[in-house]
Amino acid sequence: MEEHKIRVAITHGDINGISYEIILKTFAEPAMLELCTPIIYGSPKIAAYYRKSLDLPVNFNTITSASEAAYNKLSVVNCIDDEVKVEFSKPDIEAGRAALDALEKAIEEYKEGLIDVLVTAPINKQTIQSDSFSFPGHTEYLEERIGNGNKSLMILMKEGLRVALVTGHIPVSQIATDITKKQIREKLVIFERALREDFG
Structure with missing residues (x-):
């Protein structure tokens, strides 16, 4: 088979x-x-x-x-x-x-x-x-x-390393104003679930 x-x-x-x-x-x-x-x-x-x-x-x-x-x-x-x-x-x-x-x-x-x-x-x-x-x-x-x-959630990976981005496609000049505690928490929840379900 x-x-x-x-x-x-x-x-x-x-x-x-x-x-x-x-x-x-x-x-x-x-x-x-x-x-x-x-x-x-x-x-x-x-x-x-x-x-x-x-x-x-x-x-x-x-x-x-x-x-x-x-x-x-x-x-x-x-x-x-x-x-x-x-x-x-x-x-x-x-x-x-x-x-x-x-x-x-x-x-x-x-x-x-x-x-x-x-x-x-x-x-x-x-x-x-x-x-x-x-x-x-x-x-x-x-x-x-x-x-x-x-x-x-954008996740970059190489071998055992996984890196997730809090922001999306925005200019570097906007990153500091775009990141909030709420957004970090939301992305961490998604990332944690992805690490468990998609990467074991």
């Missing part, structure tokens, strides 16, 4: 940024495919462009849904129009739309129970802004879309 590996959805983020480079370099390492079933929500065409540009030894399957993802293979769900152009390091509204389209498709499949974990690659926080996305970042958007009334 084949062991179930968690299905990890990875949204492609800003197609003109470093997202595809990070994702493809990660899964060029064969050992990564032993840990999970990775599914990129993005564009097979753009993934192939970056694979060629970066000369990476990584293969992937093109699928229409996470339900088609193959064990021990990297898969890509096409979420965007194939005509979207990559202009590396150039902020672009089309790239922002592409980031949002991938995020929305991944959330839809998360809600359907087709994926276990959602990883978001970096976005351009200016170009993604639209009528559908008026948030400072992914965290607040995800809280609104799938939080079920629960508050979010």
Whole structure:
């Protein structure tokens, strides 16, 4: 019997940024495919462009849904129009739309129970802004879309270390005025629960 590996959805983020480079370099390492079933929500065409540009030894399957993802293979769900152009390091509204389209498709499949974990690659926080996305970042958007009334908490981790942020996406100049005792208490409760339930 084949062991179930968690299905990890990875949204492609800003197609003109470093997202595809990070994702493809990660899964060029064969050992990564032993840990999970990775599914990129993005564009097979753009993934192939970056694979060629970066000369990476990584293969992937093109699928229409996470339900088609193959064990021990990297898969890509096409979420965007194939005509979207990559202009590396150039902020672009089309790239922002592409980031949002991938995020929305991944959330839809998360809600359907087709994926276990959602990883978001970096976005351009200016170009993604639209009528559908008026948030400072992914965290607040995800809280609104799938939080079920629960508050979010950004947690950074490395090996055994876990660090949680009290504030969200705000300028450094506002941090001192934004932090309150009440907010610290609320975030500590969320963090303590996450440490127990999610990290054992």
